[in-house]
Amino acid sequence: MILFQCDYNEGAHPRIMERMMETNLKQSPGYGEDAHCRRAAQLICKACGNDRLAVHFLVGGTQANMTVIDAALRSHQGVISAGSGHINVHETGAVESLGHKVLAVPHKDGKLTAAQVEELYQSHVHDSSFEHMVQPKMVYISNPTEYGTLYSRKELEELSRVCREHDLYLFMDGARLGYGLAASDNELDLPFLAEHCDVFYIGGTKVGALFGEAVVIVNEELKKDFRYFIKQKGGMLAKGRLLGIQFETLFEDDLYMEISRHAIRMAEKLREAFREKGYPFLVENRTNQIFPVMPDSVLEKLSGSYGYSYQERVDDIHSAVRFCTSWATKEENVNSLIEDLKNC
Amino acid sequence: MILFQCDYNEGAHPRIMERMMETNLKQSPGYGEDAHCRRAAQLICKACGNDRLAVHFLVGGTQANMTVIDAALRSHQGVISAGSGHINVHETGAVESLGHKVLAVPHKDGKLTAAQVEELYQSHVHDSSFEHMVQPKMVYISNPTEYGTLYSRKELEELSRVCREHDLYLFMDGARLGYGLAASDNELDLPFLAEHCDVFYIGGTKVGALFGEAVVIVNEELKKDFRYFIKQKGGMLAKGRLLGIQFETLFEDDLYMEISRHAIRMAEKLREAFREKGYPFLVENRTNQIFPVMPDSVLEKLSGSYGYSYQERVDDIHSAVRFCTSWATKEENVNSLIEDLKNC
Amino acid sequence: MILFQCDYNEGAHPRIMERMMETNLKQSPGYGEDAHCRRAAQLICKACGNDRLAVHFLVGGTQANMTVIDAALRSHQGVISAGSGHINVHETGAVESLGHKVLAVPHKDGKLTAAQVEELYQSHVHDSSFEHMVQPKMVYISNPTEYGTLYSRKELEELSRVCREHDLYLFMDGARLGYGLAASDNELDLPFLAEHCDVFYIGGTKVGALFGEAVVIVNEELKKDFRYFIKQKGGMLAKGRLLGIQFETLFEDDLYMEISRHAIRMAEKLREAFREKGYPFLVENRTNQIFPVMPDSVLEKLSGSYGYSYQERVDDIHSAVRFCTSWATKEENVNSLIEDLKNC
Amino acid sequence: MILFQCDYNEGAHPRIMERMMETNLKQSPGYGEDAHCRRAAQLICKACGNDRLAVHFLVGGTQANMTVIDAALRSHQGVISAGSGHINVHETGAVESLGHKVLAVPHKDGKLTAAQVEELYQSHVHDSSFEHMVQPKMVYISNPTEYGTLYSRKELEELSRVCREHDLYLFMDGARLGYGLAASDNELDLPFLAEHCDVFYIGGTKVGALFGEAVVIVNEELKKDFRYFIKQKGGMLAKGRLLGIQFETLFEDDLYMEISRHAIRMAEKLREAFREKGYPFLVENRTNQIFPVMPDSVLEKLSGSYGYSYQERVDDIHSAVRFCTSWATKEENVNSLIEDLKNC
Incomplete structure (x- = not known):
């Protein structure tokens, strides 16, 4: 068969496994405060062309989504998503379990448009009972989407513009980001993402690692106290170095791509x-x-x-x-x- | 003007105000454990033709909805609602703030059909990744709906049947129930509701009272510990008798109707x-x-x-x-x- | 007997009931956006000697506590309270139900000291695993306390100072505030509270009203979007004017005192x-x-x-x-x- | 140094790493539904002398604690813990973030006694305002405790008895269970735990694995829908087999002990x-x-x-x-x- x-039917890329073996009995501090995580973060900053990014390593995608979203929103705020978005369909209501509504709008091939965001935002602020409705504060997109489609440069620029205009955070779920960046019709790269998103993540679980997602925080507001949220959501791996080692391997020598x-x-x-x-x-x-x-x-x-x-x-x-x-x-x-x- | x-632009029906004045300086115990609440509950049981109902008095509709729903659902469970449902649109995400997803489906004139519930339920249980999705456990309907429409006997019977078949609770928001029961095309009455719903409420705020909704619990499973939930959600009025007095007045001599x-x-x-x-x-x-x-x-x-x-x-x-x-x-x-x- | x-064994002060009767059939807009609420807020601002306060009227104390606390804290933050504090003991875990830990410390006659707050704060920031612990962000006190005791000017000044030094919000539960201000050993007054607290409330339920607490927000950070929280927690009374009328009556002609x-x-x-x-x-x-x-x-x-x-x-x-x-x-x-x- | x-300063036991290497490129289904997880669960059932246990594999301890506790409690219920309990001190309020109060009582060397549980339970049920307080429903203990101490057979029997008498779930955090079972003063074994606890877990992260805790559910009530909770809390590892492989290795040939x-x-x-x-x-x-x-x-x-x-x-x-x-x-x-x- x-x-x-x-x-995610196999383990990890052999070079990652080798590195795991080599380092296995070396001692290092726990909870992501080791040299491997530091170096992996630096390599990712470099790949993004921005050395002021905060990079955190989480075990999986649902974990990453719920941690980022809960860290960004106050209780009365919600996140706009395509109806087909992973957070809206396939995470057993993790976002809602933390108190936030997913404001789902119809999708086209898994994608959300700047016009949809603009419309939802305007309909909220112009409703006389706006305080009786969840306040939109974040936009969630996935790239590639759940349908394997990609955002063009123009689409992402427009989404970014409408978000900044209305003080909404733009969050990109990159669980399969490598497969997007490598596609023949791809127009994006990591520096472009770091310029246009407030936060995004680079998926490892589906792209060569045993597990792991590298959350990249661009917006200063979202950086504060982020590690408290990782711990509270159960996402702080005791042997955090396992994540560091994997992303180090993926991001030196271009292995990821x-x-x-x-x-x-x-x-x-x-x-x-x-x-x-x-x-x-x-x-x-x-x-x-x-x-x-x-x-x-x-x-x-x-x-x-x-x-x-x-x-x-x-x-x-x-x-x-x-x-x-x-x-x-x-x-x-x-x-x-x-x-x-x-x-x- | x-x-x-x-x-809800005026205060309360004059007979209610009279009763408030008469009883104003009499002493009674707090938190809904007074003689007025007891008598009001009995009158409502009588009107429903069922003396084993648990009746609780809450201040408002959002409070009633969030308390009932949170008392009924475990964390991984959600409530099915028409997209136009009050809980989905106009309660600032109160249901989500307590951790539960509203599973919204398209509405027809504010109504939900048994067929929609059946379809959503089936699509959940037959999905191979059903555990990655919120489990439907309750159906929320309002009668009259947010569009002033009513459920027929047949429609409610069918909803009730599909709910019982699939172990879903049927919850009716009756914030404007009086105006439904008095309409020329109404086919329902309180005993019928008590037979077909697991829980519903009789709205007072919009129907003659200063404020107040009488939550009627039919299903034994939902009765247990309900007062803990009222208190936890901030809905336990210190001078609970104010609610008792109002519903007593509304339900003796048919004033409500x-x-x-x-x-x-x-x-x-x-x-x-x-x-x-x-x-x-x-x-x-x-x-x-x-x-x-x-x-x-x-x-x-x-x-x-x-x-x-x-x-x-x-x-x-x-x-x-x-x-x-x-x-x-x-x-x-x-x-x-x-x-x-x-x-x- | x-x-x-x-x-809270009786209804309301007769002058309040009179006012309720007089206004009963007059029409006014809902949800606290009426002339009575506006005037009551102005009277309270005047009594506090500060016209930039945000005043909101809520139905009860648990509602007020949970709404203020949830509006103030991010998910990883907690509220310091005396172990005997109402939020820690008698609100069925309302604060926790919204996701926040009550950081309880031993009380002396129901009171908390600035030294206790300082110590808890310092022990948090100096712990090497501080991110594994709830971050203290608010201090909750009640005055009078659950034991009927009062804070002196000096005690409140010290609490206020330590809070401002460490960027903690100071929140005073004044469910029985009138009985504190009227006591022979009282040293406080409303302007003093408005200078030293970030937010506090003036209890009506226990002091002459049928129900109602006037939440007074001093700190600009806490004012933003507060009405969303009121609605989400089920505390936005449809006939909000009932609260306005009551506090208007209590705060003109010194009735409250x-x-x-x-x-x-x-x-x-x-x-x-x-x-x-x-x-x-x-x-x-x-x-x-x-x-x-x-x-x-x-x-x-x-x-x-x-x-x-x-x-x-x-x-x-x-x-x-x-x-x-x-x-x-x-x-x-x-x-x-x-x-x-x-x-x- | x-x-x-x-x-948790090193990686995993070499035999585990070997097994990871051997299986690395073999294909298997995701989310813990593979043959390794099945076999590991069987080995653990066998070690516990009970083949009707439900065994689930989670990545870490905080994740295991919050998932088990949230799956077990309704919103108004809390968990009794020694004040020194990991859930009360070092999980950034994860339990509270999911809506539940930790009912902390003073500890003696990290331990909780049956008498303390009895007293707290009795004081709850006999308080006239019991509905204004969080209802105790679960008892959390750790063995070894955070102070490295152990429960004797008698202590655990008594805790189990008081829990069963009052319909409280007994939950044991076994993050360091191996080190407890191997201690010279240990009186417990896995079958004894499976007889006296409703749910417990066998820690892997600190005992030879790269990561992983095996949650063992004894009580039928707690088994239902547990995988929904794992997914919702972000704990369902895509490559779940990694957990299966590790526990398989630990539980064949007595490697764990x-x-x-x-x-x-x-x-x-x-x-x-x-x-x-x-x-x-x-x-x-x-x-x-x-x-x-x-x-x-x-x-x-x-x-x-x-x-x-x-x-x-x-x-x-x-x-x-x-x-x-x-x-x-x-x-x-x-x-x-x-x-x-x-x-x-």
């Missing part, structure tokens, strides 16, 4: 195979998630040998599904799937 | 006047809220003498607005408005 | 009677709460005719109890109790 | 050295944490070569400090410290 259903490019190459190869079969896509995108609409009969044949995830029913005999590649995807497995596809 | 913008019928008579008279002018309605309903779609020019003329509330823009020269009547609406004021309308 | 167990002085006169008379019987006091104080330590046999005799509240067991045959007077206490009832005491 | 300040015994042997050796120097101990215990009271002059000499943690000031020239050993402590380092101690 070859699994394509997600991008190198392995991201591999995943994209595998995805494009697979995408081409679906296209050749004449399958349309639920969403057009160029990142590591592929959403072909396929005949159920074909899916049934494949399902004995390949894992994929079910997305939605399209009609009586077709379903949209998701195939993911990752840093760990073996080309031979992709070839095998392509071959079997041809024979279906 | 004559106000029609809401149903008598004054509700007055409001409806006033509303129907006014509604007829709008209809005669040829104004369509944003929503068709027969309760105390009227939503005519009117030329802005007419609204402008009226606005010097009459208060109403703005609902939404319909086109370049028309707006939907809201006029409310209540137990306190003077017929002479309605006549005056009708007269002025004719001359517009 | 004559009740002395608390100071006049009725407070009555309660104190009654308390002193009763206190003297206990003293003459040779009963010691659990706590020495001069406000409206009296805590005599009495033989159980005497208590038993009295309990057929008089209500009091049980405080704590002192030895095998003595208990400390509480007798309260209030604005509504009839001198004849006090005389009757004194007479019966003499005969025990 | 040789670090003795905590038991073997390495725990090593830590205890090192601790006893070091403890003996302090004793020989005539240093008293802040607390007497036999686990891996040692709390000698030492002259500041000696501490100063050692501090260039050895890390320890500061506990509290004892007098002008003495401090209580903490030295920890662990599974990773090298005997040569202990010898070196002992040698240097002798020469001080």
Whole structure:
């Protein structure tokens, strides 16, 4: 059985594992206050072209989202998100569990527009009972989105502008950021993110690490007391160095981008195979998630040998599904799937 | 200036004020443990035809909603509501502030259907990552709704059935319940509510009282420790008897329904006047809220003498607005408005 | 049965009830945005000698405490309180229910000292794992305290100084403030409170009103968006004018202090009677709460005719109890109790 | 520099690292639903002598505490803990951040007694305003405690009895459980814990793992929907197998106890050295944490070569400090410290 259903089916990139082994019995202080975390933070600052960023390492994405959002909002404030946003759908209400409403708006291929933010903001401030409504204070976007799509430079600039104009924080969930930056239609880079977001994170769990997300805080207001929030939300790893070691490895010698490019190459190869079969896509995108609409009969044949995830029913005999590649995807497995596809 | 913008512009019905005066300097124990509260609870049980109901008196609607919902749900559970539901829009995220997600679904004239509940429930339990999503556990409806519409017997029976089948609590917000029960198209009564809901409340604030909502708990599971929640949410009135006295007055001699019928008579008279002018309605309903779609020019003329509330823009020269009547609406004021309308 | 167990056994002062009657059928806007609330706020500003105060009217004390505290603190911050503080003991964990720890320290007769605050603050900032601990950000005191004692000018000045030095908010719960200001050993007045606290409230529920607490915000940081919090915590009364009318009545013509002085006169008379019987006091104080330590046999005799509240067991045959007077206490009832005491 | 300040200064036991390497590129499903987690759970059930236990793997201790407590309590309920309990002091108010009060009582060497629980419970139920107080529903203990002390069989039996009698859940934090079970004065074992607790956890982070705590749920009531809580609190590791692999390794071939015994042997050796120097101990215990009271002059000499943690000031020239050993402590380092101690 070859699994394509997600991008966290394997462990970590071998170079990370080596580093873990090398350092395993060395002693270091706990809770992220070690030399590895410091160096990893410096490498990330350098990659972002800004040495005044605060970088914190958290174990996972839900943890990162809830910690950032709760640290940013007062009790009466909410976060605007596309309805398809991970925080709105797939985190068991973590944001609400900390007291904040997710102000969900309709999405287009997983994306939110500056115009939607502007409209929601204006409708709030011009409502005579605005105090009876949750005050919007943050905008949450993911890049790549849950549908594997990307924000263009222009889209992100506009979102950033509307946020700054209305004193809203712009927060980007980058759980799959590497796969976005490596995509053929990508227009962004880390320095651009550090200029346009107030806070974002660089995903490790899905991009080569055993686990870990590097939260990058740009806005001074959000830096204060952030470590209290990490601890309170249960996210402060005792052996914090494990996070430092992993991000150090990913951000020296460009490993992060190198392995991201591999995943994209595998995805494009697979995408081409679906296209050749004449399958349309639920969403057009160029990142590591592929959403072909396929005949159920074909899916049934494949399902004995390949894992994929079910997305939605399209009609009586077709379903949209998701195939993911990752840093760990073996080309031979992709070839095998392509071959079997041809024979279906 | 004559106000029609809401149903809480005056104090209380004179009979309530009399009773407040009579009892003013009598001593009684605090926190709702007095003879007036006990008697009011008995009268309400009697009106509901069920003497095993737990009845608690709270000061206001947001308080009642948040207390009931937080008492019913565990942290990972959410409440299904029409998108237009008061808890979803106009309570500054009170439900979320206590940790629970409002699972909003599209509404039709403010209403939610059993089919929508069924669909949301099924999509939850059949999703392979159901544990990554908020678990639906309660259904919130309002009757009359925020658009002044009513649930039919059949609609409520179906909602009740789907809730019981899937172990969901059915909660009805009755902030304007009197105006619903008195409407010409009403099919419900208190015993029917007590049979089909797990918990509901009978609104006093908008129906004759200075303030106060009587929460009626039917389901045994929801009765336990409810007073702890009232206190914790800041809703336990020291002089709880004020609530008892008011509901005692409303529920002996049918005062609650008598004054509700007055409001409806006033509303129907006014509604007829709008209809005669040829104004369509944003929503068709027969309760105390009227939503005519009117030329802005007419609204402008009226606005010097009459208060109403703005609902939404319909086109370049028309707006939907809201006029409310209540137990306190003077017929002479309605006549005056009708007269002025004719001359517009 | 004559009740002395608390100071909220009756309704409201007759002048308040009159005003309620007079205004009952007049129309006014809802949610505290009416002329009565505005005027009441102005009268309170005037009494405090400061016209830049933000004054908000809430229904009850727990509501006021939780709203002020949640509006002031971020999630990782806590409020320092005497262990005996109302928020720590008798509000069903309302503060914790909103996510904040009450940092309780031992009390002396219900009071907290500047030295205790200083020590807790220093121990926090000098602990190497300070980020693993709740950050102190507010100091909560009550005046009179739960034991009926008062802060002297010097004590409050010192608390204020240590708070300002360490950027802590000083919050005073004045649920019984009138009875403090009217006591013979009182050294404070409203302008002094407005100079030394960041926020405090003037209790109405226990001092002549049907219900209501006037929250006075001095510190600019705490003023922002406060009404969102009132609404979110369920404390925004639809007919907000009821609060305005009551505080208007209490703060024109000095009614608030006049009725407070009555309660104190009654308390002193009763206190003297206990003293003459040779009963010691659990706590020495001069406000409206009296805590005599009495033989159980005497208590038993009295309990057929008089209500009091049980405080704590002192030895095998003595208990400390509480007798309260209030604005509504009839001198004849006090005389009757004194007479019966003499005969025990 | 040789670090003795905590038991998480190194990575993981070499056998765990080997297993991580071996499995690194194998594919498995995410979120703890893999074969390693299943097998690890079975091994733990077996070690506990009970195959109906629910075992869940979480990343860290604060995460485990907050998840278990929030899953167990309704909003108005609190958890009784020794004042020194980790949840009360060193988790940045995580429990309160989820809405629950920690009902702290004075500790004796870090321990809580059945009598204290009984007293708190009784004082709650017999207080006439019990509904104004947080309802006790869970008892939290740690074993070893924060002071390295242990509960005897009798103490735990009594705690268990009082909890069952009053329908309180008994929860044991076993972050250092191995070091407790391996101590010379230990009377407990896993089957005994599974009989007497409702839920407990077996710490991995401090006992040989890179990270990880195995939560063992005994009480059926606490099993329901537990994975929703893990996800909501941000504790569901995408590559959950990492936890499974580690606990599998620790619980086959008795590795967990073997390495725990090593830590205890090192601790006893070091403890003996302090004793020989005539240093008293802040607390007497036999686990891996040692709390000698030492002259500041000696501490100063050692501090260039050895890390320890500061506990509290004892007098002008003495401090209580903490030295920890662990599974990773090298005997040569202990010898070196002992040698240097002798020469001080």
